[in-house]
Amino acid sequence: MSFTPPASFTSRPTLQGTFGMAASTHWLATASAQAVLERGGNAFDAATAGAFVLHVVEPHLNGPGGDLVGIFATAEAPGTPVVLMGQGPAPAGATIEHFRGEGLDLVPGAGGLAAAIPGAVDAWLTLLRDHGTWELADVLGFAIGYARDGHPQLPQVAATIGRVAALFAEHWPSSAALWMPEGVVPAAGTLVCNPAYAAVLEALIAAGEGAGDRAARIDAARREWSHGLVAREASAFLATPHRHSSGTDHAGVITPEDFASFSAGYETPVTADFRGHTIAKAGAWTQGPALLQTLRILDGYADDELDPSTEGGAHVVLEAIKLALADRDAYYGDADVPLDALLADGYARQRRAQITPAASTEWRPGQLPGRTPFAPRLREDDGTDADLSAVGEPTVAASGQTRGDTCHIDVVDRWGNIIAVTPSGGWLQSSPTIPALGFCLGTRLQMTWLDAAAPSALRPGLRPRTTLTPTLVLKDGRAVIAMGTPGGDQQDQWQVPALLRMLVGGYTPQQAIDAPGFHSTARIDSFWPRTWQPAGAVVEDRLGDEVIAGLERRGHVVARAGVWSLGRLSAVGIDRERGVLWAAANPRGAQGYAAGR
Template structure:
């Protein structure tokens, strides 16, 4: 909001907020993580997608992993590290669409890193759980997150002076290199990817053997040259028509197109007649999700390395045939389709499991999700920022990766590397198979919606694989049931668990369906009768949708889910 008050636009505001999130939510994202961005400016006509998902290093190959005796890429440590993508993607967004200077958008993040902020309870819990690991195995993380060797308490003033110095040095080098806004942004990119940040990353990975989820110490493959040869991509967003709306998502390097595939399937059903939160409604959405996500597993990957049959997957003929697979009972298995007559393939791998009696931190590292895993707690991960301004500029950013649990922090930089490489398969021939320079398929999935050629909604949520189920439920609440955006964030949330998780250990339940316990009892009983393996989650525990947009009357709107007390909406 400060960016808007200073005359900036929605893109400036979103970039500034994204940098602040790297400081104040280090358990969910960091400067060496990833991002998926959708940006719409009225002058551009259609939304643009910025891919902030860095590729695997040039030295990462199937042969190298097989030499290590691994059948799956671990979800922690240095082996799954990709080229950091979020910094470059934010610089591209700022350069192409923003108006404010680099100093403006970094100001708040530097201030919080230097002067401190009240530590969130979730961050304090994560540091406390991992403190033995930080003291004994990941000393850079100890230097970054422990206070005199002890875990900080929730609510204390927490600082990350190393990160403040990193951002300040990037800014100083950029200002020394150029007097123009555009020149400084480009110089900042070079400082990160070709300058001192890349040099620190290169030296750290070369000299460090870090313990990971396998319980063994491994060196990583990432080098400074990998960073120097990467640039973020600006592409046309992938879109489809639903009712009177044009819906846009990132391409199949993300899971974003499953949102479009679900919409295409659901357009053949009278959802409004079923009733919101009815058993028929929940069942229909769940079964369509299974079909779309099965295609994700079989067909999505880096389109620069694999011919993803996206046009066929979204075609009306293919969708009609897939829609006929939706029955009254829960499907027992995932059923990917055969676009263009191709034969689908969904690989599987046995994840490494910690030995009985292993240290608690090793058990945590075995799970590739960022948050501390507890038996009874609903998982959450990732961040989301959306912004809309009076000119109609609209942006949605989903940043993630590089969280404090993922990889040992590089002490002089104040952050660790991302581990998105864990989502790839150690097999030959699959669209999401490991290969040097290939982007892992990411779960990060923002959405921008146009109505009558103008942006009306931008939204996203944390939640890994479940993002495109929870945000779909929000969108349908608005479009099919006429809810305002705030009410739509508060509707019943649910997700199917039949899809293998993108994160280690890739858990799934073939008929699994998780629903918040506010679900009507008659719907619960009917869903179980139909064969769904139903789990009731605590009330208001699934997802944290946030959204901005423009109403039909031209008012700026904002909405934030009450779940987790983490999402906030502000309008001026």
């Protein structure tokens, strides 16, 4: 092995079996998904059931008013990865002119004006209809039970509500009513219920009663979501001006017609080869191709130069990521993105040559023939971002501290169906709770620019460039790994070292997930207020004093984030040579678990 040997300690084993495996960011979602497998459902039934449970038990990390990106391969076509597209676009009224007219120069990070059309629920129902086998009532039964009968509140949920308690009490009374009954934040472990959301799910089931077949029943639920109570109530409620992260009050612009205009669907992924594997990601309306660009740059190094546990390896990974993310911000969006050029061999060599032994302090997008890279204003982080949670900004702080974030679920079944999905948005702290629904809408439009020159400019009908970015890995033309993580701008950054450790270093999946993590903050934050930190890097202390000191000598401005703090990766896979399934999950935060047999 050319990498530093993994630590002898691992937080848990890589699970192995032949029946089915699930992994997610919450044990109740994992257990629900595994229960579906045990009762004969396939990976798509299981992932959908687990995902609706995540809406209930991780409301600070995702919600039905949010969005998702998934990637999967079926048993029948293991060499054909497919992207599940659950990112809704900007509403018709969400124009640069309207936002500028509201006195804004950035899309707010919290408040209904920043809501894209919700895409997650329609995406899950579309996947279930086309690739699942279960009836909708059976799939949703787990989430309905936890919403109606209660589930133990996570410490992180209680902490999140506590951070925004003043906002709720003063400006968002509907959120206070749901999340702070009688004005008190329920303590961790308290059984909490959400009967309004349970009723929404039951209404989706009821909409399909009497329909001719299973697919028709699910389509009836989709129509109820996009044309019925949810569309009406959300649009009407957010039309009343309310407080946003800008400190000013605005009305939302989303309408029932916006809900009715959206349908989730499928797309062909973008791929790149790396060390005998093919890595598949969603397109440049996500940040996913930045991981591919990073690997294309790193592919020119020898194995021993890529060890993330060494000073040299961590340095080249950080520098390659910075270059790829600069290209993300200059070129990516729901637009004509020159991915062939950005992933070309010659371009990777050109970018690789820009990496020196010293940390770069510049924002350096690449130059492409006939293209002018978009150059957003560089707002340097002044160190106040830790206070942004006071207005409900839902992401991960530059320090590595979680203040909201996202969730993730992976499933593989005994037939060989495999899927990774990263749902997010609709955080309880995103915008005011819609009383009749028991949830709020998301704020994904904060990832757009109020500048028509940007490839990710705010434009009605176009998707914001999301950070959601699950990964599928193929070997010998067949899917072998499905993985992902929460983490905003860090999602691909945390996946790169894990992939290097598994595909180059010979680590087991759990060893790769447990290994010390790091990420760069020398990129333009996708979340309000869109700051950056030149040469900034955040590391786990377990990377070691010697390695950290070496990074600082090279010019990285290093922030230590604690011992177990960075990354919430989970993964499932298929060892096709042995006929074995496996799963691994993140121990950080004592919340994510894998299960299987």
